[in-house]
Amino acid sequence: MDVVASEFATVSVSVDDHGNGTRLRLEDLRTGTVRFLDALELESIVWAPESWMRALLDPSQHRWRDADRGPAQESMPEPPEEPPA
Amino acid sequence: MTTALAIDLREAEQFLYREARLADAFALEEWEALWTDDAVYHVPVDPDADPRTHMSIVFDNRGRIATRIKQLQTGRRHSQRPPSRLCRSVTNVEVLGVEGGDDRGDTVVGSVVQILESRDRGATWWVGRVTHRLRRLDGELRMAAKTVVLVDSDRALPTMSFLI
Amino acid sequence: MTTTDVDTDPEAARIRSLVLPDRVHGSIYTDPDVYARELERIWYTTWVYVGHASEVPEPNDYVRKTIGPQQVVMTRDKTGAIHVLHNRCSHRGNLVCDAERGNAGSFRCPYHGWTFANTGDLLGFPFNQGYGGSSARAQLPGLATAPRVESYRGFVFASLSPDGPTLREHLGAAAERLDRLCRLSPSGEVELTAGWVRHEVTANWKMLVENETDGYHPQFVHSSIFSISGSGIGALYSDKSTAVTRALGGGHTENDLSPEFRRLGVPMGWAGTPEAKIPDYVAAMRDAYGTDTADEIMIDGSPHVMIFPNLFVAEIQLFQIQPLAVDRTVQHVTAIQFAGAPDLNRRLVTQCVGSVGPAGMLLADDAEMYERNQRGVAQRRPEWLDLTRGLHRERVDDDGHTIGTATDETSMRAMWRHYLELMT
Ligand code: FES
Numbered sequence: 001m002d003v004v005a006s007e008f009a010t011v012s013v014s015v016d017d018h019g020n021g022t023r024l025r026l027e028d029l030r031t032g033t034v035r036f037l038d039a040l041e042l043e044s045i046v047w048a049p050e051s052w053m054r055a056l057l058d059p060s061q062h063r064w065r066d067a068d069r070g071p072a073q074e075s076m077p078e079p080p081e082e083p084p085a
Numbered sequence: 086m087t088t089a090l091a092i093d094l095r096e097a098e099q100f101l102y103r104e105a106r107l108a109d110a111f112a113l114e115e116w117e118a119l120w121t122d123d124a125v126y127h128v129p130v131d132p133d134a135d136p137r138t139h140m141s142i143v144f145d146n147r148g149r150i151a152t153r154i155k156q157l158q159t160g161r162r163h164s165q166r167p168p169s170r171l172c173r174s175v176t177n178v179e180v181l182g183v184e185g186g187d188d189r190g191d192t193v194v195g196s197v198v199q200i201l202e203s204r205d206r207g208a209t210w211w212v213g214r215v216t217h218r219l220r221r222l223d224g225e226l227r228m229a230a231k232t233v234v235l236v237d238s239d240r241a242l243p244t245m246s247f248l249i
Numbered sequence: 250m251t252t253t254d255v256d257t258d259p260e261a262a263r264i265r266s267l268v269l270p271d272r273v274h275g276s277i278y279t280d281p282d283v284y285a286r287e288l289e290r291i292w293y294t295t296w297v298y299v300g301h302a303s304e305v306p307e308p309n310d311y312v313r314k315t316i317g318p319q320q321v322v323m324t325r326d327k328t329g330a331i332h333v334l335h336n337r338c339s340h341r342g343n344l345v346c347d348a349e350r351g352n353a354g355s356f357r358c359p360y361h362g363w364t365f366a367n368t369g370d371l372l373g374f375p376f377n378q379g380y381g382g383s384s385a386r387a388q389l390p391g392l393a394t395a396p397r398v399e400s401y402r403g404f405v406f407a408s409l410s411p412d413g414p415t416l417r418e419h420l421g422a423a424a425e426r427l428d429r430l431c432r433l434s435p436s437g438e439v440e441l442t443a444g445w446v447r448h449e450v451t452a453n454w455k456m457l458v459e460n461e462t463d464g465y466h467p468q469f470v471h472s473s474i475f476s477i478s479g480s481g482i483g484a485l486y487s488d489k490s491t492a493v494t495r496a497l498g499g500g501h502t503e504n505d506l507s508p509e510f511r512r513l514g515v516p517m518g519w520a521g522t523p524e525a526k527i528p529d530y531v532a533a534m535r536d537a538y539g540t541d542t543a544d545e546i547m548i549d550g551s552p553h554v555m556i557f558p559n560l561f562v563a564e565i566q567l568f569q570i571q572p573l574a575v576d577r578t579v580q581h582v583t584a585i586q587f588a589g590a591p592d593l594n595r596r597l598v599t600q601c602v603g604s605v606g607p608a609g610m611l612l613a614d615d616a617e618m619y620e621r622n623q624r625g626v627a628q629r630r631p632e633w634l635d636l637t638r639g640l641h642r643e644r645v646d647d648d649g650h651t652i653g654t655a656t657d658e659t660s661m662r663a664m665w666r667h668y669l670e671l672m673t
């Protein structure tokens with residue numbers, strides 16, 4: 001397990017093999033929230049357009065979004081129909 | 086470095102050929118006598134899995150090797166009635182090292198085996214990589230372990246009730 | 250069950266002429282037309298055992314499985330629900346999953362990169378302008394899913410037909426046998442974590458189904474091992490035995506050895522494992538159920554039940570039967586593992602490995618019999634296989650099930666009755 005930390009966030013990173021194949025396990029150490037990412041998801045993140053990463057960093061897209069926009073734990077907004085180039 | 090206990094390639098080959106000939110000929114007692122008391126005879130499905138917690142095709146300790154031989158000797162082991170006609174070749178023999186202490190340990194020998202088995206159902210070609218652990222006991226070579234990793238070990242296999 | 254009109258379906262009439270109450274015609278095992286109809290009417294219609302929930306323990310785990318010759322993928326989605334998907338890309342038909350097992354929330358076809366969620370939904374495809382943009386996704390199909398997937402005590406079954414009896418109705422009295430199996434775990438759960446040995450035989454699948462609860466053969470086919478291992482199993486299958494062969498309905502059958510185990514009264518006698526060798530297991534069982542109930546459970550032992558058409562639980566091992574062709578069948582086998590019983594589980598693996606598979610001291614000889622039988626029934630005469638053993642002494646037990654003695658062919662007759670219902 002490694003920790004990637006900055007003054008803004010602290011996330012532990014490890015490769016988990018409790019399932020039928022390996023996955024990346026990410027834990028937000030400040031809240032204990034865990035997310036697993038499989039290989040195809042990771043590859044897709046590597047290739048994701050910068051605009052998607054920027055959108056992801058908008059706090060109102062997930063944890064701090066308004067109640068009428070859905071459950072707070074849903075971490076990704078619905079993708080735009082055509083992602084910007 | 087050679088010592089009285091060391092086993093060289095030529096001697097290892099001679100042992101493997103003899104073992105192969107005895108198994109092909111169903112010389113059951115002579116074949117059984119090649120094993121040490123702590124023997125392990127293993128044909129895995131997945132060579133990386135722990136055979137104590139995972140399925141194998143064969144995973145015999147010395148007692149079970151004896152049972153296997155006795156079963157063949159009853160003459161009522163139906164899957165070997167009549168016995169398979171067998172001819173195997175052993176190739177690619179290499180001394181891979183010594184396990185368990187420098188010159189007193191077991192010599193690990195790698196090889197490739199190819200077996201043609203002919204039965205009424207037809208002919209089957211069995212191919213695998215073999216690892217022997219050989220030990221010199223009272224001047225005679227014995228096998229303490231034999232592992233046969235078939236190339237198709239995790240696929241559906243036909244009956245294989247001869248001594249591989 | 251509706252019966253097909255003879256006039257409009259001559260094949261149904263022909264099959265009825267081949268399967269009689271006291272005999273079956275040899276061609277029922279060898280005729281490719283019969284086999285083709287079996288695939289449609291049995292394997293692609295009725296509930297078929299696919300896998301066990303413990304094989305996909307984590308969200309996004311998957312394993313490749315089969316429904317007869319059909320390749321499927323059993324997945325657990327991120328919410329925990331289990332799906333059975335056909336392993337066939339909805340673009341141009343490529344096989345999507347190659348690995349036996351893995352962890353992935355989505356699958357990407359290697360041919361042109363169409364990508365599917367592990368629920369089967371189409372997520373997208375490369376260069377989507379060729380389809381007029383990503384909105385085309387909604388119009389294009391995803392991976393086909395089994396129309397019905399249900400599980401009982403972790404045993405996952407699928408039906409490729411959208412309607413029919415529920416799984417619970419299909420299992421009927423056989424469900425209680427799975428309960429009996431599960432209660433051998435201190436936490437009431439079976440885990441299939443030991444991996445699989447796959448044994449292929451040149452024989453029709455029904456030869457295997459019939460043999461699984463044929464109590465007449467063990468004394469002959471397995472005498473070589475019974476005579477040298479001191480196993481008491483052979484004696485359970487004799488005319489002196491109080492064990493019974495039982496038709497559970499729905500084509501499911503069992504050899505119920507528990508009367509013998511109860512008569513002998515030895516906890517774990519059925520597993521051939523003395524209590525003293527598995528103290529942790531025995532203690533965990535008594536903790537979980539109380540001493541009296543635990544001892545009862547450990548004396549009664551595990552079922553020996555054939556759940557039609559493809560799940561066979563034989564005390565310590567589980568077989569999944571997979572037909573590949575009219576004369577080719579694969580038997581997938583694993584050692585049953587009980588949650589919370591590591592000491593017992595290791596012994597079960599060792600014992601099971603000695604018995605089953607291509608080199609197994611029991612199953613290699615069963616396989617030889619299936620194959621010899623397949624070659625035998627291809628001969629022209631006397632045309633019929635006899636099914637009359639014990640017909641005159643069948644009786645009905647308190648639960649209304651037909652039973653025969655340990656060596657009677659009650660189970661085969663019941664299997665064929667159900668077979669006719671499905672086939673005609
Ligand atoms: S066949 Fe699968 S993407 Fe073309």
Ligand SMILES: [Fe+2]
Pocket residue numbers: 466467470471611615
């Ligand atoms: Fe048998």
